[in-house]
Amino acid sequence: MDNRLFFPATQRNKNSIEGVLSKIIKKNGSILEIGSGSGEHGVVFQKRFPEIIWQTSDPNLLHRKSISSWIEYEQLNMKMPQPLELDVENIPWQIPLKIANSLQGIVAINMIHVARWTCTIMLFREAGNLLKEGQFLILYGPFKIANKYTSQSNYLFDKSLKMQNELWGIRNIEEVDEEAKRYGFLQEKIFNMPVNNFSIIYKKVSF
Numbered sequence: 001m002d003n004r005l006f007f008p009a010t011q012r013n014k015n016s017i018e019g020v021l022s023k024i025i026k027k028n029g030s031i032l033e034i035g036s037g038s039g040e041h042g043v044v045f046q047k048r049f050p051e052i053i054w055q056t057s058d059p060n061l062l063h064r065k066s067i068s069s070w071i072e073y074e075q076l077n078m079k080m081p082q083p084l085e086l087d088v089e090n091i092p093w094q095i096p097l098k099i100a101n102s103l104q105g106i107v108a109i110n111m112i113h114v115a116r117w118t119c120t121i122m123l124f125r126e127a128g129n130l131l132k133e134g135q136f137l138i139l140y141g142p143f144k145i146a147n148k149y150t151s152q153s154n155y156l157f158d159k160s161l162k163m164q165n166e167l168w169g170i171r172n173i174e175e176v177d178e179e180a181k182r183y184g185f186l187q188e189k190i191f192n193m194p195v196n197n198f199s200i201i202y203k204k205v206s207f
């Protein structure tokens with residue numbers, strides 16, 4: 001059965017995110033994607049970086065079904081593992097040993113603003129447990145800087161998020177950085193991305 005979902009924003013941002021990943025990713029090991037959604041990113045990145053294993057995950061069953069369908073549609077079954085059922089708040093995360101032992105980094109795209117704040121905290125906490133010094137956690141999405149929206153469209157987007165769920169919302173970059181630090185990550189670089197988004201690269205440092 002074809003359970004593929006199509007997320008318009010994902011189709012629009014996949015090339016620019018791929019550009020950032022190509023600067024960061026090493027040609028071996030695995031990457032864990034949190035909140036993979038439809039799976040459209042996962043299959044594009046797996047094809048773009050064939051030397052690595054792209055491990056998708058999502059707590060939503062319909063999304064995991066879509067990811068599996070995308071893997072099959074793109075004939076990546078032999079290369080790409082099936083999506084993990086992973087909710088960042090259910091700790092400790094259950095990651096197959098093969099992935100955990102070869103992990104080079106973790107990626108979460110457009111995820112932390114559609115989940116409550118404790119999800120951001122748990123994301124850094126568990127990523128901090130899984131990753132070693134020098135490895136990365138990449139966040140992509142809209143952020144506020146010094147508690148200010150970076151555009152009128154982000155202000156309106158934040159309002160629409162909060163109407164869906166009052167605990168959702170565009171996060172303040174300084175508060176995310178604070179949480180990152182608590183779990184051993186330093187912000188290494190920020191890329192300005194199209195339509196007022198950012199890619200933030202955090203690196204695990206030793207305490």
Ligand SMILES: C[S@@+](CC[C@H](N)C(=O)[O-])C[C@H]1O[C@@H](n2cnc3c(N)ncnc32)[C@H](O)[C@@H]1O
Nearest residue numbers: 010035036037060086087088109110111115119
């Ligand atoms: C806006 S979608 C983005 C999907 C995909 N990353 C993309 O950019 O197309 C947000 C995703 O985060 C997932 N998500 C929400 N809460 C989560 C949680 N607590 N742990 C992990 N993923 C979560 C949702 O199921 C959804 O797939």
